[in-house]
Amino acid sequence: MAHKxxxxxxxxxxxxxxxxxxxxxxxYGHVNNAVHYLMFDTAVNGWLLDNGLLQLKHPEIVFIVAExxxxxxxxxxxxxxxxxxxxxxxxGRSSVVWQIGIFRNxxxxxxxxxxxxxxxxxxxxxxxxxxxxxxxxxxxxLVR
Amino acid sequence: MAHKxxxxxxxxxxxxxxxxxxxxxxxYGHVNNAVHYLMFDTAVNGWLLDNGLLQLKHPEIVFIVAExxxxxxxxxxxxxxxxxxxxxxxxGRSSVVWQIGIFRNxxxxxxxxxxxxxxxxxxxxxxxxxxxxxxxxxxxxLVR
Amino acid sequence: MAHKxxxxxxxxxxxxxxxxxxxxxxxYGHVNNAVHYLMFDTAVNGWLLDNGLLQLKHPEIVFIVAExxxxxxxxxxxxxxxxxxxxxxxxGRSSVVWQIGIFRNxxxxxxxxxxxxxxxxxxxxxxxxxxxxxxxxxxxxLVR
Amino acid sequence: MAHKxxxxxxxxxxxxxxxxxxxxxxxYGHVNNAVHYLMFDTAVNGWLLDNGLLQLKHPEIVFIVAExxxxxxxxxxxxxxxxxxxxxxxxGRSSVVWQIGIFRNxxxxxxxxxxxxxxxxxxxxxxxxxxxxxxxxxxxxLVR
Numbered sequence: 001m002a003h004k005x006x007x008x009x010x011x012x013x014x015x016x017x018x019x020x021x022x023x024x025x026x027x028y029g030h031v032n033n034a035v036h037y038l039m040f041d042t043a044v045n046g047w048l049l050d051n052g053l054l055q056l057k058h059p060e061i062v063f064i065v066a067e068x069x070x071x072x073x074x075x076x077x078x079x080x081x082x083x084x085x086x087x088x089x090x091x092g093r094s095s096v097v098w099q100i101g102i103f104r105n106x107x108x109x110x111x112x113x114x115x116x117x118x119x120x121x122x123x124x125x126x127x128x129x130x131x132x133x134x135x136x137x138x139x140x141x142l143v144r
Numbered sequence: 145m146a147h148k149x150x151x152x153x154x155x156x157x158x159x160x161x162x163x164x165x166x167x168x169x170x171x172y173g174h175v176n177n178a179v180h181y182l183m184f185d186t187a188v189n190g191w192l193l194d195n196g197l198l199q200l201k202h203p204e205i206v207f208i209v210a211e212x213x214x215x216x217x218x219x220x221x222x223x224x225x226x227x228x229x230x231x232x233x234x235x236g237r238s239s240v241v242w243q244i245g246i247f248r249n250x251x252x253x254x255x256x257x258x259x260x261x262x263x264x265x266x267x268x269x270x271x272x273x274x275x276x277x278x279x280x281x282x283x284x285x286l287v288r
Numbered sequence: 289m290a291h292k293x294x295x296x297x298x299x300x301x302x303x304x305x306x307x308x309x310x311x312x313x314x315x316y317g318h319v320n321n322a323v324h325y326l327m328f329d330t331a332v333n334g335w336l337l338d339n340g341l342l343q344l345k346h347p348e349i350v351f352i353v354a355e356x357x358x359x360x361x362x363x364x365x366x367x368x369x370x371x372x373x374x375x376x377x378x379x380g381r382s383s384v385v386w387q388i389g390i391f392r393n394x395x396x397x398x399x400x401x402x403x404x405x406x407x408x409x410x411x412x413x414x415x416x417x418x419x420x421x422x423x424x425x426x427x428x429x430l431v432r
Numbered sequence: 433m434a435h436k437x438x439x440x441x442x443x444x445x446x447x448x449x450x451x452x453x454x455x456x457x458x459x460y461g462h463v464n465n466a467v468h469y470l471m472f473d474t475a476v477n478g479w480l481l482d483n484g485l486l487q488l489k490h491p492e493i494v495f496i497v498a499e500x501x502x503x504x505x506x507x508x509x510x511x512x513x514x515x516x517x518x519x520x521x522x523x524g525r526s527s528v529v530w531q532i533g534i535f536r537n538x539x540x541x542x543x544x545x546x547x548x549x550x551x552x553x554x555x556x557x558x559x560x561x562x563x564x565x566x567x568x569x570x571x572x573x574l575v576r
Contacts, residue, residue, distance in 0.1 A: 019163045022185040023322060025315045027488070028555065029200065032311050033497040034469035041166040041466065046223055056173065056221065056459070065465040069501035069547075075558075077200070079190055115501075123460065126507075167464050171344070171457045172411065177353040178329065178455060181322035200315070209321040213357035213403075219414075259357075267316065270363075307451045310473040317488065329454040334511055344461065344509070365488070367478055 006073040007101045007110040012085025013142045016043045020078040030075040037068055040100050040116045043084040051138050060122060061129055066095070067117040074111040080104045088142040094120045094128040096139060150217040151245045151254040156229025157286045160187045164222040174219040181212055184244050184260045187228040195282050204266060205273055210239070211261040218255040224248045232286040238264045238272040240283060294361040295389045295398040300373025301430045304331045308366040318363040325356055328388050328404045331372040339426050348410060349417055354383070355405040362399040368392045376430040382408045382416040384427060438505040439533045439542040444517025445574045448475045452510040462507040469500055472532050472548045475516040483570050492554060493561055498527070499549040506543040512536045520574040526552045526560040528571060 009015075018039050026032040048054035048063065076082065085101035095117060102112040120131050131139075153159075162183050170176040192198035192207065220226065229245035239261060246256040264275050275283075297303075306327050314320040336342035336351065364370065373389035383405060390400040408419050419427075441447075450471050458464040480486035480495065508514065517533035527549060534544040552563050563571075 019186075021182055022189045023182050023314060023320050025200075026311060027313045027315065027317050028494060028496065029315050032473070033500055034311060034466050034473065037466035037469055038165050038167050041464070042163075042222075045166045049223055056169075062460060064460065065504060067501075067503045068465055069499075071499045072497060078186075079193060167458060167466060169459045170455060171459065171461050172350060172352065173459050176329070176455050177356055178322050178325035181325055185320070185322065206316060208316065209360060211357075211359045212321055213355075215355045216353060307474075309470055310477045311470050313488075326453050326455050330451075330510075333454045337511060344457075366474075367481055 005109075007085075007113050008108055009083075009085055009101070009103060011087070012099070012101050013087045013144055014047065014085075016046055016084045016086070018042060018082040018084055020076065020080050020082060022078050025078045030077050031080075033070070033072060036070050036072070036102060036112050036114060039082060039084055039102060040068065040098075040114050041065075043086060043100060044098055044116055044118065047086060053135050053138060060124070062121060062123050063096070063118040064121055064126065065117065066119045067115070069115040070112055072112045073109070074104070076102065076104045076111050085110075086142065087144045088139060089115070091136065091139055091143050093130050096120075149253075151229075151257050152252055153227075153229055153245070153247060155231070156243070156245050157231045157288055158191065158229070160190055160228045160230070162186060162226040162228055164220065164224050164226060166222050169222045174221050175224075177214070177216060180214050180216070180246060180256050180258060183226060183228055183246060184212065184242070184258050185209075187230060187244060188242055188260055188262065191230065197279050197282060204268070206265060206267050207240070207262040208265055208270065209261065210263045211259070213259040214256055216256045217253070218248075220246065220248045220255050229254075230286065231288045232283060233259070235280065235283055235287050237274050293397075295373075295401050296396055297371075297373055297389070297391060299375070300387070300389050301375045301432055302335065302373075304334055304372045304374070306330060306370040306372055308364065308368050308370060310366050313366045318365050319368075321358070321360060324358050324360070324390060324400050324402060327370060327372055327390060328356065328386075328402050329353075331374060331388060332386055332404055332406065335374060341423050341426060348412070350409060350411050351384070351406040352409055352414065353405065354407045355403070357403040358400055360400045361397070362392070364390065364392045364399050373398075374430065375432045376427060377403070379424065379427055379431050381418050437541075439517075439545050440540055441515075441517055441533070441535060443519070444531070444533050445519045445576055446479065446517075448478055448516045448518070450474060450514040450516055452508065452512050452514060454510050457510045462509050463512075465502070465504060468502050468504070468534060468544050468546060471514060471516060471534060472500065472530070472546050473497075475518060475532060476530055476548055476550065479518065485567050485570060492556070494553060494555050495528070495550040496553055496558065497549065498551045499547070501547040502544055504544045505541070506536075508534065508536045508543050517542075518574065519576045520571055521547070523568065523571055523575050525562050528552075
């Protein structure tokens with residue numbers, strides 16, 4: 001709960017547009033805190049799919065999630081459209097630390113800021129596997 | 145399980161575009177059957193909101209769901225984009241029977257067909273309340 | 289929307305106890321209509337697992353969902369405990385039509401009644417496969 | 433990603449038993465990372481409800497979530513039964529920092545460890561409000 005000001009759009013490198021759903025709003029009339037993690041998964045895996053770094057059918061090697069976190073600065077509410085900003089904080093040998101900013105509609109400061117740690121593992125046994133050079137080449141431009 | 149052929153896009157009057165999410169895919173690698181109902185809620189309530197027939201903040205009168213159903217003709221899979229076709233099968237005094245077709249990407253036959261029965265009620269006590277004439281006027285063009 | 293009275297516990301053969309979650313409550317303060325389908329999936333697949341009729345790891349033959357439906361008679365609300373009553377309405381060669389009653393806490397009439405059609409298929413290609421005699425033998429006592 | 437060993441049951445003060453659902457398992461056959469947050473919400477709010485610190489109907493003052501985090505040590509899989517261990521890391525004037533351990537079945541080391549920051553606010557405007565003495569008295573025994 002440090003008092004750093006919320007991130008702005010310029011803190012991120014690429015963006016993906018995500019919809020909210022009616023059912024994301026909870027009893028308090030705002031998007032429930034767990035839904036942000038559905039958005040992180042969708043943004044990161046959507047980007048990986050679009051860039052050929054994720055295979056949907058029977059992959060032997062996958063990215064699994066080792067750690068996640070989120071700070072909530074402001075409410076988001078269905079039917080808001082979300083712009084998920086993404087950058088890579090750390091590109092390791094077999095791990096990627098993503099930073100994700102959740103921006104609602106045309107608001108310029110982040111409604112929420114997430115951290116999402118992916119580890120590149122063999123599905124069988126969950127042992128980490130170094131990412132191939134080609135994968136690192138695609139991820140490198142997102143490092144900031 | 146009648147052997148009527150799946151609906152086509154021409155069976156519906158208005159369409160809404162919906163995203164799938166990574167987490168919609170279940171252990172079988174396709175969108176889980178319950179997710180279709182999240183889509184129905186989002187399509188119908190999104191349309192109602194856009195047309196001024198739904199209020200998000202502290203409404204006294206709401207549409208609640210009395211009955212739902214879905215037939216699944218074909219798999220949908222994240223990251224498919226969904227086109228939800230909508231028409232009204234029956235416009236009652238205080239109820240609306242929606243028919244919803246779930247179309248994936250540019251496929252012309254429905255991957256799933258839903259039925260979604262809304263009842264117009266007072267939130268307190270859940271007693272049905274006739275829809276105002278203005279609401280019926282907005283819903284009427286969707287009846288087919 | 290026939291005016292048949294809600295089912296009672298005696299209409300079902302076996303029961304499973306299910307929890308509600310905080311996030312099941314939607315903006316209207318009750319469990320959202322789609323959550324009932326998560327409960328159907330959990331009750332039916334939980335029973336199949338317990339009876340050796342479902343395999344979690346890399347199954348070649350699975351039950352997939354062809355059709356679902358639910359009538360909502362009364363609200364359920366987190367933290368209600370749910371008793372899901374189950375019976376088989378139709379035991380086909382390669383399909384099972386389940387009826388599921390959702391009972392809240394110690395209420396004797398159903399808060400909701402669901403229909404859940406499972407088809408026994410080869411995962412690859414989704415062609416239906418007759419259920420083995422041993423499976424039918426386990427399912428038969430639930431037919432009513 | 434510090435290399436502290438996973439927590440054990442003795443690190444927590446109170447426990448709540450939670451079910452997994454069929455649909456919690458994602459395409460990798462394990463409970464998706466976002467589901468852990470549904471469990472945190474359910475465990476914490478369930479405890480608050482049981483102890484008279486949360487009101488479900490039209491509360492003016494609520495606990496909202498300001499920050500969440502989770503480290504995943506091991507997979508959990510439906511139909512595992514979860515034992516959610518809880519303790520309070522910091523009891524502030526108007527905030528509570530919860531630590532939550534997710535234990536599967538009878539495993540003694542945590543499958544996941546969460547942090548969940550609640551702030552006591554007026555629903556209208558989201559301004560923080562000091563917790564009453566009686567609430568602090570109920571929360572105090574969980575501080576460790």
